[in-house]
Amino acid sequence: MSETESPVLYSFRRCPYAMRARLGLLSSGQQFELREVVLRDKPAEMVVASPKATVPVLVLSDGTVIDESFDVMKWALGKNDPEGLLDYSDEKLDLMFELVEQSDGPFKSALDRYKYPNRYEDVSRNQQRELGAEFIRQLDALLDGQDHLFGARFSFADAAILPFVRQFAHVDRDWFWEEDWKNVIWWLEVFLESDRFKAIMHKYPQWQSGEAGIAFGA
Numbered sequence: 482m483s484e485t486e487s488p489v490l491y492s493f494r495r496c497p498y499a500m501r502a503r504l505g506l507l508s509s510g511q512q513f514e515l516r517e518v519v520l521r522d523k524p525a526e527m528v529v530a531s532p533k534a535t536v537p538v539l540v541l542s543d544g545t546v547i548d549e550s551f552d553v554m555k556w557a558l559g560k561n562d563p564e565g566l567l568d569y570s571d572e573k574l575d576l577m578f579e580l581v582e583q584s585d586g587p588f589k590s591a592l593d594r595y596k597y598p599n600r601y602e603d604v605s606r607n608q609q610r611e612l613g614a615e616f617i618r619q620l621d622a623l624l625d626g627q628d629h630l631f632g633a634r635f636s637f638a639d640a641a642i643l644p645f646v647r648q649f650a651h652v653d654r655d656w657f658w659e660e661d662w663k664n665v666i667w668w669l670e671v672f673l674e675s676d677r678f679k680a681i682m683h684k685y686p687q688w689q690s691g692e693a694g695i696a697f698g699a
Contacts (some may be wrong), residue, residue, distance in 0.1 A: 488513045489694060490553075491527040491538040493520055494682065497644035498550040502537035503681040504640040505554030506698060509561045513539075514694035517685040524690055551581065554641060566637040573631060577638040580623075580630065584642045588616040592645060596652045613649055617662055620646070624664035628671075635677075643672050 490506065490513050492499040506513055518524055523534050531538040531548040539547040539556070547553050558567050569577065591612035598606040620642070623630050630638045646669055650657040658666060672678055685695050 486542045487696070488542060489516060489540045490514065490697070491516050491518050491524070491530070491536055493518055493536045494684065496536050497648050498535075499537040500644040500681060501550045501641050502539065502553040504644075504677065505557040505566075507677060507680055508564050508566055508640065509557040510563055510698065511557060511561060512696060512698040515685065515697040516688035516694040519687045522687070524688065526690060551585070551641065554637065558637065564635065566635065566640060569631060569636070577631060577636065580638050581641045583616060584645055588613055589645060591616075592649050596648070614660070617646065617649070617665055621662040621664045624668050629668070639672075643669065647673070
């Protein structure tokens with residue numbers, strides 16, 4: 482890639498990590514080339530760029546590869562952050578990143594075991610659901626009296642965590658929407674109806690080697 486070419490993002494529409502990366506790039510206002518992949522048929526170019534072969538994979542114009550969604554978001558918003566997703570005090574940013582770590586650690590572990598209990602040995606699906614619910618209740622308390630996790634506006638934490646809350650909610654929609662976490666339900670529903678969510682969730686065909694990707698962003 483030449484220095485003038487847009488970054489390339491290998492992505493999978495429904496993966497929450499890839500959704501998070503797309504949210505960060507979209508908010509940054511930068512144009513990038515989106516290459517939609519099918520996980521059972523991963524393109525060789527993506528595997529060469531990142532041998533761990535999981536989405537997202539962002540390849541910059543100078544050949545640098547960023548293959549962790551958290552790092553993709555930080556890179557994109559570090560370049561340009563017109564919405565101020567990272568425009569918070571150092572103290573708040575520390576709290577924000579700690580919350581994302583909880584989401585990526587204990588909550589994601591519980592989510593995986595709740596959604597796919599047959600993939601793990603000696604797992605109680607209900608117990609894992611309750612472990613995940615503890616994190617949802619924590620978010621509900623944070624959202625009490627405010628529209629987003631850290632105040633009145635959409636933040637890095639909202640973008641990083643909402644895709645995983647969406648996945649948790651959709652495992653058993655009837656149960657989730659009947660629980661007493663009205664703040665989280667409202668927060669999630671507003672996100673699902675937002676232009677930003679619709680923009681990152683448009684369906685694109687599988688990218689094929691030799692084809693141009695989708696011009697995405699500004």
